[in-house]
Amino acid sequence: MNYNVIKALDQEETGDLIKYFNYTDGILEANSGVHDNKCLSIDSSDPPCPVQKGMYTKLKLTDESIQITNIDKSSITALVNIKIKPSSQFWNELKAPGISNPEFDNKCESIKNQTVVFFVGLKSSTHLFDAYRVYSRNKKTSCEQTEALYENAAIRMLKAQEELDYKPGIYTQWETAYNMEDNICGCYISMEEFIKSPDNTVEKEFEVIIPIDDLLPFAAMKMFPNALFGNLTLEVKMAIQQNFVICQCKQETILNKISHISSSSYSGSDEIKDNITEVIKSDIYNIIKRNGEYHAFTQIGDSFNVHSFTGALRESQNIIVGKDTTVSFMITDGSLKYCRTNINGFNIKDSILNELIEKYQTKELIIPSQYVDYQAFSQKPMTNG
Numbered sequence: 001m002n003y004n005v006i007k008a009l010d011q012e013e014t015g016d017l018i019k020y021f022n023y024t025d026g027i028l029e030a031n032s033g034v035h036d037n038k039c040l041s042i043d044s045s046d047p048p049c050p051v052q053k054g055m056y057t058k059l060k061l062t063d064e065s066i067q068i069t070n071i072d073k074s075s076i077t078a079l080v081n082i083k084i085k086p087s088s089q090f091w092n093e094l095k096a097p098g099i100s101n102p103e104f105d106n107k108c109e110s111i112k113n114q115t116v117v118f119f120v121g122l123k124s125s126t127h128l129f130d131a132y133r134v135y136s137r138n139k140k141t142s143c144e145q146t147e148a149l150y151e152n153a154a155i156r157m158l159k160a161q162e163e164l165d166y167k168p169g170i171y172t173q174w175e176t177a178y179n180m181e182d183n184i185c186g187c188y189i190s191m192e193e194f195i196k197s198p199d200n201t202v203e204k205e206f207e208v209i210i211p212i213d214d215l216l217p218f219a220a221m222k223m224f225p226n227a228l229f230g231n232l233t234l235e236v237k238m239a240i241q242q243n244f245v246i247c248q249c250k251q252e253t254i255l256n257k258i259s260h261i262s263s264s265s266y267s268g269s270d271e272i273k274d275n276i277t278e279v280i281k282s283d284i285y286n287i288i289k290r291n292g293e294y295h296a297f298t299q300i301g302d303s304f305n306v307h308s309f310t311g312a313l314r315e316s317q318n319i320i321v322g323k324d325t326t327v328s329f330m331i332t333d334g335s336l337k338y339c340r341t342n343i344n345g346f347n348i349k350d351s352i353l354n355e356l357i358e359k360y361q362t363k364e365l366i367i368p369s370q371y372v373d374y375q376a377f378s379q380k381p382m383t384n385g
Contacts, residue, residue, distance in 0.1 A: 037346045038066050044339040050081075051238065053334040058135075059234045059341045061212065066345035067227035067353065071218050073344040076210040077169075078128065079337040082240065084120060084189070085201040086329050087303075091116075091191055093325035094308045108309065113192035116308050117249040119177035120329070121186010123297065125170050125208040126215060130239030134217060137230035143217050149243050151216050169209040172245075174297055180249045180257075188249065201332060212341075220368035227348075228356055229365060234341075240334035245297035248306055303328040 043049065044057040051057045059076060062069045094112065122128060127149060134143035145151055172184045180188060187206040194200050212218050215234075226232065298304040307324045348356075 038344070040066070040343045042341050042343065044336075044341075049338045050335050051339070053238050053240045056131075056133075056235050056237045057336065057339060059236065059339065061232040061234050061341060061343065062224060062226035062345075063343055064231065066343060067225070067347045069224045069226050069232075069343060069345040071221045071224050072211075072213045074212045075342045076212065076234075076339065077342060078208050078210070078339040079205055080128065080208055080238075081203065081205045081335045081337050082120070082244070082331050083201050083203050083333040084300075084329055084331050085199070086194055086327050088327060089195075089200065090306060090325050090327040091195060094306070094323045111255070112308050113195060114190055115251050115254040116191040116306065117180065117251075117254055118189050118191075118246055118329075119172070119180075119184065119186055119249060120189055120204070120244060120246050120300070121172055121177075121184060121206065122208065122243060123172050123185070123245055124214070125185050125210045127243040128208055128210065128238060129236045130241075130243065131237040132215070133235040135233040135235065138233065145216075149239065167209075169207055170211065170214075174247060174295065177247055177297075178250050178295075179253055186244075205337065223345075224367075225356055225365070227353060228360055236339075238334060238336055240331045241301070242299065244300040244331055246300055246304070246329055247297050248304075251308065300329055300331055 040063055042060045042063065044051075044059050046058045047055070049057065061071070061074065091113070094116075095109075130149050131146045132144070132148055134141050168183045169185055172186055176183050177186070185206075185208055187204045189202050189204060193202045197203075213221065224232065303326050305324050306327055307322065309322055
């Protein structure tokens, strides 16, 4: 809860709401001559989007029309485009060898192709960038990070659990991706999409939202008086290696969605529902539940097990059996279709501005900031340790 609300609702003050609202009115009277609050959306530049992976683009963090910038209420939004391809046609390995019933197998395949679904995305939206530079008054500062992936991973580990809950476009927890929920930072891709796409390469787009104070240099910054110290600019570079992760979604959940609702998001859903009605007699749900699953994300480029089912014929009876195979995925290309900052802030009265100018004529503005460094081993671990 907001600190001011907690203070106003303190038990010793018996929940004095009048005092709280008088307090907020006082903030406006003291700090703003026009009681304004602005939110600007400014596209990246130098170069403008779209930009390819490995390229830098610059984002304004402050603007001349805003005197005091609320860093903790500002964010970056970007539309990410990726192309992803499996290392092999792994769906062929999920078919049962030997004698089978083609008609029954085709029904199983139609279900399997739409219910083997993968999450592909980021555990945190800040992982989109693997390098950044901070500029003040158009001059590069010493705040520069070329290994931002390590830094951003550390930030996410320091977040409280409640900060990670239900923030679509910002964070992804394994449980939400596994259950194919919407509060993710990424996208879902079915096996059918890989099968039908040219060269088995799927192109996907998804939006990310990066709170400015999720970036470590700004983590302890609430407000920045850019009317005194000039404007800040952030230069960022998009990464597609070592930052994207993947996991297989819970097949039982997807089956339930298809069998209980008719959604346009599933092509041929009515036919699939009819097929499930027949195939379910062969213990399909229990087969899926018995399949082992790795309860963690896998980094793109690393191999992992894909679990599913297939039709088989045993003693002239159609049955369902579990199947699994190992596969890896590679993101072959990536770009930012757009990238922009959403700047929030307000203006202040001349008297307050003059007080700030007088205050900082003789002293520096100290912003608590942190920096993460890492030390790589001089050589790779050997088998003997």
